[in-house]
Amino acid sequence: MKRPIQLLIADDIRTQIESGALPPGAALPAIHELAERWSCSVGSARTAITLLREQGLISGGRGKPLMVRTQHRRAIRDSARHQLEKDLVRRPLEERAPVGTSELETGTSIHSVKFDCTYDVIRATTNIADRFKIPAGAKVLRRMYQTTDPDTGSWLARSVSHIPVELIRSNPDLMDASNEPWPGGTQHQLSTVGIEIARIVDEVTAQMPTTVDRQRWDLEGGVPLLRNLRTSIDTAGRVVELSDATYPADRTLLRFTTPLQPWSQ
Amino acid sequence: MKRPIQLLIADDIRTQIESGALPPGAALPAIHELAERWSCSVGSARTAITLLREQGLISGGRGKPLMVRTQHRRAIRDSARHQLEKDLVRRPLEERAPVGTSELETGTSIHSVKFDCTYDVIRATTNIADRFKIPAGAKVLRRMYQTTDPDTGSWLARSVSHIPVELIRSNPDLMDASNEPWPGGTQHQLSTVGIEIARIVDEVTAQMPTTVDRQRWDLEGGVPLLRNLRTSIDTAGRVVELSDATYPADRTLLRFTTPLQPWSQ
């Protein structure tokens, strides 16, 4: 049961971080010092640092000193918004207008962001078709939303939405990307073709970003991506929209409120 | 804009995996072959493999060949359970009995698991106290639940719950761990002191496990941990329970259903 040096070093530093001996923002000892202190090669000490970075505990490097990572402020994405959007559907345009495109506000940033949105019509994959209970290959509208930081070009939020074309054929405006951002969001869009959403199911998992994901999102090491698959079901029980959103886990908190029926008397 | 060899190799393999050229379960080329093919040192090729493992794409090693990781079956943790538990509160013992300790069923495993649970009374940290709106240092009951695989000793699920002692003082049975698993779960427990839960707020984030977390959960590389902070609020608007659950992201899917009020006529 002998553990490699790298783990010993990494765990020692982690313990110091957790105990508060190394507070967030504190500089770590230089790598060659670590190597000396543990009498190992600098390569092994460096590996320990790499491990800690993958655990999301430290940042820096590249000329800048290594330091204990500071926590990001987390943008809250609240499921209460679903009801909020629904309440606005029957309200006049002036009230709806400020409520922009569904789930894509970044929450944290005050300075301007670049908002992109692409519409196209594709053939449903078997996966998508199964969820909608439509034949595979049927036409679906795919909408890709994306907010980017205009300075760095890195993604801030991103989601892909699918809607069967059959459901919205009666209102061509819904297939036109130039109408975005649509005042009141997706629920109002669907209301124009007589669709009322009865409930929304959010399914959440997390996964590690690939190297290209890391670049696009401008992520530090050790930051997972949260994935939220949202299924909107209308009053007739049909699945009418699927949305697949991705958020960086270090800046995001997903909040879901479950109201409970009162005890029967 | 020249990218390191390790990233080139890693991205090449990742592309092959995503395109299906390397299906799940397929063996990867040996590291020394990669090194030869890309004319780099085995060290660099190995680093590429390490990167892919941290992205959750490959598994194996240690004598076993490296292979494309196969997806785990995901246990679904559904917020519908909150209402289900509430409905049972007013039902007779026989119906409640099979509904075990709240959120700790593993879902996937058929074979027996070891269930542990520890009760103790501690002083509220400022963090906990703030949430309950009680003075810091007030007594809270802390319950730690833990299911482990008896064969490997690795964790399958784990959660920590806090309840202010003040709220449950009138029923000493609630402070006694030997009554677990309590038929009907926490909502029934609280009902014995007259508390009715009105709504439950789940807050979800993800983070990477530390090296010791990895060991305890028996996780492969590149698997984040999902954290679910659950706040239970009673009909008087008081926060009556806080629960902090952790799940391995590769085996877990969190599902939240938001019912929406019908349009007013």
Next chain:
DNA sequence: GAGTGGTCTAGACCACTGT
């Protein structure tokens, strides 16, 4: 035993940051 991947070393070289 052969072959695999994992740990570890010593050292060269580059990129970046600060003074």
Next chain:
DNA sequence: CAGTGGTCTAGACCACTCC
């Protein structure tokens, strides 16, 4: 410029699995 960390190499040695 000095000092930092990041990339990369060549090679020794160990642990493990499979035949």
